[in-house]
Amino acid sequence: MMLTAEFFNRPTLQVAPDLLGATLFVGTAAGLCSGRIIEVEAYLGAEDRASHAANGPTPRSEVMFGPPGRTYVYFIYGVHHCLNFVTEAEGVAGAILIRALEPLQGLDIMAARRKMAIKGKLCHGPGNLCRALGLDRSWNNRSLTDQGPQKIYLIKSSEKPKFRQSTRVGIKKSKDLPYRFLLD
DNA sequence: TGGATGATCGCA
DNA sequence: GCGATCATCCAG
Numbered sequence: 001m002m003l004t005a006e007f008f009n010r011p012t013l014q015v016a017p018d019l020l021g022a023t024l025f026v027g028t029a030a031g032l033c034s035g036r037i038i039e040v041e042a043y044l045g046a047e048d049r050a051s052h053a054a055n056g057p058t059p060r061s062e063v064m065f066g067p068p069g070r071t072y073v074y075f076i077y078g079v080h081h082c083l084n085f086v087t088e089a090e091g092v093a094g095a096i097l098i099r100a101l102e103p104l105q106g107l108d109i110m111a112a113r114r115k116m117a118i119k120g121k122l123c124h125g126p127g128n129l130c131r132a133l134g135l136d137r138s139w140n141n142r143s144l145t146d147q148g149p150q151k152i153y154l155i156k157s158s159e160k161p162k163f164r165q166s167t168r169v170g171i172k173k174s175k176d177l178p179y180r181f182l183l184d
Numbered sequence: 185t186g187g188a189t190g191a192t193c194g195c196a
Numbered sequence: 197g198c199g200a201t202c203a204t205c206c207a208g
Binding site: 041076172 | 203
């Protein structure tokens with residue numbers, strides 16, 4: 001079952017665990033890559049000081065306030081890109097950061113982009129994951145239902161995944177909120 | 185443990 | 197404009 005806007009049009013903290021186990025597909029000229037989502041983090045609005053949306057919309061973060069089920073891809077530390085999916089109704093900020101995948105298809109393409117051997121953790125860490133999938137800022141604010149040579153979409157797993165919850169990684173503010181979700 | 189490396193944003 | 201900061205990664 002393909003995930004669309006209505007799946008994301010819910011409280012972010014409900015969507016985040018439901019996203020675990022889903023398969024992410026990214027198609028480019030190089031071919032199709034996919035992987036199972038095994039780690040995510042939720043980012044909310046004003047109540048979440050670690051969120052890019054904490055101080056209201058800005059040119060970068062306005063997509064987080066936009067309609068659900070779209071991508072939010074940003075550039076960080078002058079080096080890395082990070083992939084999110086926007087949650088909640090239009091006007092309400094929320095997004096889910098994809099932190100790790102278990103690679104399923106296109107491992108050769110991912111390994112070439114990462115300049116590493118096919119074995120090992122090709123898609124662990126939000127920056128590494130974007131590198132492996134070939135995602136950059138041109139993938140920001142994309143719909144999951146767009147067709148064409150370049151596409152990104154999600155297929156939900158049928159089973160209800162068991163997961164662990166913990167605090168988020170690499171933040172200074174709101175660091176005690178348990179908004180990180182990992183597959184068991 | 186700190187350096188890479190550049191966009192972003194609050195504040196002046 | 198300016199500068200502190202940053203949802204990271206990896207070498208050493």
